[in-house]
Amino acid sequence: MINIQPKTHGPTLDSPIEHLNACHRRIEERLDTLERAGRHLQTRSDEALTAIRSAFRFFDSNGVKHTADEEESFFPRMSAHLAPGERQFLENLHTEHEQTEGLYAELTGHVAKMANPPTASDVQRYTELAAALCSLYRQHIRNEDARFPAIAQRILTTDDLTAIGQEMKHRRGI
Ligand SMILES: [Fe+2]
Ligand SMILES: [Fe+2]
DSSP states (O other): OOOOOOOOOOOOTTSHHHHHHHHHHHHHHHHHHHHHHHTTTTTSHHHHHHHHHHHHHHIIIIIHHHHHIIIIIIHHHHGGGOOHHHHHHHHHHHHHHHHHHHHHHHHHHHHHHOOSSOOHHHHHHHHHHHHHHHHHHHHHHHHHHHHHHHHHHHHOOHHHHHHHHHHHHHHTTO
8 A cells, every 4th residue: 555644743922933844844745645646647547646646735724824924924034134145045935836837737737637547658747747746846846944943043033933923824714
């Protein structure tokens, strides 16, 4: 069986910066699932497609909210206080968000059109798109993990973090 169950549990939304980090680990698990399921698309297509669609549901819900947390709650509160190099860093993160969203849309569009069971060329295209998405998204996460928490910790006040936590809860209907 192709494992689609999450393994990690993160801190609560009362610790917004730590929550971003925990969400990265959950995203990485789904990226692993997309690659692993791709290796079984021809031999165990039903099982592989179930795993792929489960990962898509995660990206469509948690993944979208995670990017909104960064773009709508974190970035605007930080922008006035960034050093020049940090401003470029956040602009790069924004560009990477757009690039991952574009590749993700291509991947989901391809899966929606695939035959069942998928043909060899379906599988090849899936593998190419999933590899490109995984590579870009993993690098994006490495970039964020390396610099973003320290910049956010320095700039954001306790009141900012409380407000961000409230917005993150609101986004999740909590
Ligand atoms: Fe991000
Ligand atoms: Fe992130």
